[in-house]
């Protein structure tokens with residue numbers, strides 16, 4: 001498309017192919033009024049002296065504030081600050097309402113919880129069509145090592161970094177999803193298996209406890225059926241081992257339940273699972289851990305149709321009345 005007769009929508013669309021972070025730029029007028037707006041036109045200009053720029057729409061309600069401002073601050077937003085970005089892009093509201101504010105050079109309001117922030121002295125303002133290009137010298141800056149919020153094609157996104165060790169091109173053993181998941185499972189569960197083994201419990205015992213944690217008072221047959229999914233077979237001795245340890249008991253109707261001690265044991269086991277998960281995902285940022293789980297859930301949903309009907313969690317759970325009553 002030539003630019004002689006620009007279609008604004010198509011031009012915006014094409015510009016949207018450029019992925020940016022999201023910033024909030026703030027200032028304080030000589031009259032002592034705080035102003036600020038969301039801007040993704042931020043960029044670096046010079047390392048020495050340190051300089052940055054951004055552009056402000058001439059239609060912006062903040063134009064007068066920034067035209068008079070000697071100082072401004074740029075906040076690079078963190079991945080969990082999408083709502084704040086919305087707040088500073090909304091017209092006709094108090095954008096600083098309910099925020100914790102610190103003060104920087106020129107008493108400019110500084111926001112917290114962002115990935116980085118730069119306190120600047122305005123050095124140049126250039127005409128830039130329907131925008132004003134504002135250049136500032138960086139007087140002070142801070143980086144907080146948080147994952148950034150991303151903007152692309154008019155939508156917010158999260159950053160997924162490339163495979164840093166380049167192993168994605170490797171052999172089947174290091175690249176096949178099935179093996180990666182199997183190895184991940186084995187390694188994440190290792191501390192839990194060791195802890196239970198020290199208490200005389202094996203994997204089948206653990207699975208019986210996990211099934212009962214979802215709701216006890218189940219028949220032995222029901223528990224055996226649920227365990228099939230894990231590839232384990234619960235034999236009478238596995239139940240007996242748990243009875244001998246005082247963790248479960250079977251009532252006169254043949255229903256298996258936790259004892260008080262067993263219930264406590266199950267709660268501690270869940271806490272140990274959470275700790276194992278925290279250790280396993282230590283090298284990931286909170287949003288990467290969320291992303292990992294959300295992608296895994298999609299793989300689970302995508303492969304579930306290959307699983308025999310009776311094993312599909314939702315259906316089996318409902319058909320077998322796991323919570324004591326069927327949802328209405």
Ligand SMILES: Cc1cc2nc3c(=O)[nH]c(=O)nc-3n(C[C@H](O)[C@H](O)[C@H](O)COP(=O)(O)O)c2cc1C
Nearest residue numbers: 037038039040041055056057060061062088089091
């Ligand atoms: C992700 C995002 C990036 C934006 N970038 C800019 C920008 O670089 N410059 C600008 O003037 N406005 C930008 N805006 C719009 C302003 O934040 C604001 O919504 C607009 O100026 C309307 O505010 P007003 O009522 O104060 O004029 C952006 C908005 C969003 C959501």
